[in-house]
Amino acid sequence: MDTDHPLLEVDGVTLRYKTRDHLVTATYRVSFRVFPGDRFVLLGPSGCGKSTLLKAVGGYMAPTEGEIRLKGRPVTQPGPDRMMVFQEFDQLLPWKTVRQNVVFALEASGRLTGKAARERADLYIDKVHLTRFADSYPHTLSGGMKQRVAIARGMAMEPDILLMDEPFAALDALTRRRMQDELLALWEGTRFTVLFVTHSIPEAIKVGARILLLSPHPGEVKAELNSADTPEAALRLESRIQQMLFAEEIPEAAENV
Amino acid sequence: MSSAPLAAPIPVPPAAAPPAPTAPARPPVAARPEIVHELGPARSGAAAPVVEKPLSLFERLYNQSWLRKLVILAVLAGIWEAYGRYLDNDLLFPTFSATVEAFFRGIADGTLPARAWSSLKVLLMGYAAGVALASLLTGLAIATRVGTDVLETLTAMFNPLPAIALLPLALIWFGLGNGSLIFVLVHSVTWAIALNTHSGFLSVSRTLTMVGRNYGLSGPRLIGKILIPAAFPAILTGLKVGWAFAWRTLIAAELVFGVSSGSGGLGWFIFENKNMLDIPNVFAGLLTVILIGLVVENLIFQTLETRTVRRWGMQA
Numbered sequence: 001m002d003t004d005h006p007l008l009e010v011d012g013v014t015l016r017y018k019t020r021d022h023l024v025t026a027t028y029r030v031s032f033r034v035f036p037g038d039r040f041v042l043l044g045p046s047g048c049g050k051s052t053l054l055k056a057v058g059g060y061m062a063p064t065e066g067e068i069r070l071k072g073r074p075v076t077q078p079g080p081d082r083m084m085v086f087q088e089f090d091q092l093l094p095w096k097t098v099r100q101n102v103v104f105a106l107e108a109s110g111r112l113t114g115k116a117a118r119e120r121a122d123l124y125i126d127k128v129h130l131t132r133f134a135d136s137y138p139h140t141l142s143g144g145m146k147q148r149v150a151i152a153r154g155m156a157m158e159p160d161i162l163l164m165d166e167p168f169a170a171l172d173a174l175t176r177r178r179m180q181d182e183l184l185a186l187w188e189g190t191r192f193t194v195l196f197v198t199h200s201i202p203e204a205i206k207v208g209a210r211i212l213l214l215s216p217h218p219g220e221v222k223a224e225l226n227s228a229d230t231p232e233a234a235l236r237l238e239s240r241i242q243q244m245l246f247a248e249e250i251p252e253a254a255e256n257v
Numbered sequence: 258m259s260s261a262p263l264a265a266p267i268p269v270p271p272a273a274a275p276p277a278p279t280a281p282a283r284p285p286v287a288a289r290p291e292i293v294h295e296l297g298p299a300r301s302g303a304a305a306p307v308v309e310k311p312l313s314l315f316e317r318l319y320n321q322s323w324l325r326k327l328v329i330l331a332v333l334a335g336i337w338e339a340y341g342r343y344l345d346n347d348l349l350f351p352t353f354s355a356t357v358e359a360f361f362r363g364i365a366d367g368t369l370p371a372r373a374w375s376s377l378k379v380l381l382m383g384y385a386a387g388v389a390l391a392s393l394l395t396g397l398a399i400a401t402r403v404g405t406d407v408l409e410t411l412t413a414m415f416n417p418l419p420a421i422a423l424l425p426l427a428l429i430w431f432g433l434g435n436g437s438l439i440f441v442l443v444h445s446v447t448w449a450i451a452l453n454t455h456s457g458f459l460s461v462s463r464t465l466t467m468v469g470r471n472y473g474l475s476g477p478r479l480i481g482k483i484l485i486p487a488a489f490p491a492i493l494t495g496l497k498v499g500w501a502f503a504w505r506t507l508i509a510a511e512l513v514f515g516v517s518s519g520s521g522g523l524g525w526f527i528f529e530n531k532n533m534l535d536i537p538n539v540f541a542g543l544l545t546v547i548l549i550g551l552v553v554e555n556l557i558f559q560t561l562e563t564r565t566v567r568r569w570g571m572q573a
Binding site: 058060077078079080082083084086088090091093094095104105108109110137138139140 | 462464465467468469470471472473474478482483486487489565568569570571
């Protein structure tokens with residue numbers, strides 16, 4: 001791995017946003033670096049600002065302190081070099097079919113047009129096993145299928161980095177596990193770089209290669225860990241992470257696992 | 258659950274042996290055989306139960322809403338005819354057949370189509386102008402905060418004001434002619450459309466907007482390619498409501514005055530025939546008004562709706 005040239009650098013980033021009557025600090029001086037081909041997971045309980053952090057990387061909000069750089073250039077606005085996959089099922093354009101959704105992304109961003117766009121779309125729709133549904137409208141698909149389209153759309157754009165904001169959180173447990181496997185299989189095929197946000201420790205260990213642990217209120221980096229590759233190591237890592245996250249709140253939490 | 262065995266030894270008197278912990282009685286695993294079914298008869302063979310079978314002809318016909326409505330219409334026409342014959346007074350309440358006859362006579366000699374066309378012409382002009390004004394206002398409302406305030410204030414003020422109430426003023430400003438009609442039409446259309454369109458834009462999901470910006474869309478391209486289609490259900494509702502207002506307002510306005518350059522619209526046709534006590538013709542005029550309303554609402558807008566909003570599963 002090329003450790004001298006990180007793809008994405010998050011450098012001492014503090015994020016604040018205003019609600020109606022509060023100024024909320026979502027993350028405080030968070031730093032990490034993502035390298036090409038990484039599966040980097042932001043893990044933390046709700047309120048640790050992991051989704052806000054991902055939105056900042058997406059360019060939807062500017063940090064009040066620190067800087068986010070993609071390939072050395074500061075991130076200032078959203079762009080197709082950082083494709084987002086959201087948790088919400090309504091992220092597909094309902095007035096377009098599956099294929100049109102992918103093609104539209106390619107054409108609207110100016111990546112490809114016409115036949116080339118259609119071919120690229122079909123290739124990635126096939127990768128997520130939805131060729132049979134290419135001409136269906138999103139409302140006829142199940143939740144898992146919609147997320148697969150969103151992933152296909154993100155991958156078809158061949159972005160520098162794929163940003164996934166709890167993409168499987170709204171799915172049922174069985175579908176979620178299958179989607180995690182499929183995501184890993186897709187990654188094996190193309191080795192894209194992905195920044196993945198989740199609040200589930202097992203999901204982080206399964207999907208991620210490197211895990212950034214964030215503490216809540218405000219989000220601060222607690223640890224940056226390597227994921228496990230054997231089931232036993234995964235179990236050990238899981239209880240270790242659990243201990244680190246909840247140690248101060250429930251000292252005996254680890255015993256109950 | 259009973260107390261779980263503790264890790265630490267419990268201090269017990271040395272004389273008595275500690276009693277065995279009483280776990281809840283649970284049958285041994287072997288006592289409950291596992292059950293695995295072979296899926297057989299339901300999948301194949303002659304004994305298979307019905308999985309799918311066509312409904313009977315009557316059921317299928319009954320499921321057609323147009324057919325049910327057609328039957329209702331026929332029943333209503335029957336009641337009308339019967340009452341008309343019972344009353345036997347063409348000046349008060351002509352029969353259904355007399356009305357239909359007057360209607361076809363009107364169609365055949367070309368008066369009804371001509372009157373309807375002159376009404377529709379004015380209507381389309383007013384409607385188009387109203388839509389244009391509404392888009393302008395909504396555009397401003399989306400672009401700027403002042404625009405939002407302007408739109409909200411104006412719609413709050415003018416939406417409750419029936420367009421027909423402006424007719425006397427319009428007559429003074431624009432004289433007896435199409436100008437006045439178009440003025441009241443614009444008034445009746447604009448607010449309904451602007452109100453619906455604006456609320457449609459406001460309710461576009463944040464995720465979709467973010468998706469659009471993710472593609473690098475912004476400004477007019479974001480509005481044209483993401484916001485307008487996403488708000489389309491509300492826009493369509495606005496267009497429908499605006500059409501309904503406009504059609505009613507136009508006929509009412511024409512009843513007050515409708516002559517411009519010799520030929521008036523449907524409202525005027527109704528008014529004229531009432532003055533001549535040709536009541537079947539009045540009914541025929543009303544029937545035409547209803548028919549045009551039905552055609553536009555049930556054919557044009559419904560088709561538009563099935564082709565777009567329903568197909569996309571975006572019903573508002």
